[in-house]
Amino acid sequence: xxxxxxxxxxxxxxxxxxxxxxxxxxxxxxxxxxxxxxxxxxxxxxxxxxxxxxxxxxxxxxxxxxxxxxxxxxxxxxxxxxxxxxxxxxx
Numbered sequence: 001x002x003x004x005x006x007x008x009x010x011x012x013x014x015x016x017x018x019x020x021x022x023x024x025x026x027x028x029x030x031x032x033x034x035x036x037x038x039x040x041x042x043x044x045x046x047x048x049x050x051x052x053x054x055x056x057x058x059x060x061x062x063x064x065x066x067x068x069x070x071x072x073x074x075x076x077x078x079x080x081x082x083x084x085x086x087x088x089x090x091x
Contacts, residue, residue, distance in 0.1 A: 014022070047057040066074065085091045 047060065050060060051057050069077075082091065
């Protein structure tokens with residue numbers, strides 16, 4: 001008996017309520033994956049509109065990333081970056 005047989009055997013021994021809950025959970029994840037794909041497409045369209053308006057999508061993504069960061073962590077990262085750039089004579 002290999003691992004696949006064990007999995008099939010375990011699935012067959014699930015009570016109907018547990019099996020139903022598993023199916024519902026998997027279907028919910030599948031629906032969320034579809035929504036995630038749709039949202040990603042909408043975000044892509046927004047960046048395309050912004051680019052057509054003259055904004056730089058790459059810079060906008062950096063601003064969004066910057067705004068998401070914890071202020072203390074961001075300050076620490078900027079300090080380290082500044083130190084490295086100064087050490088290399090870049091600033």
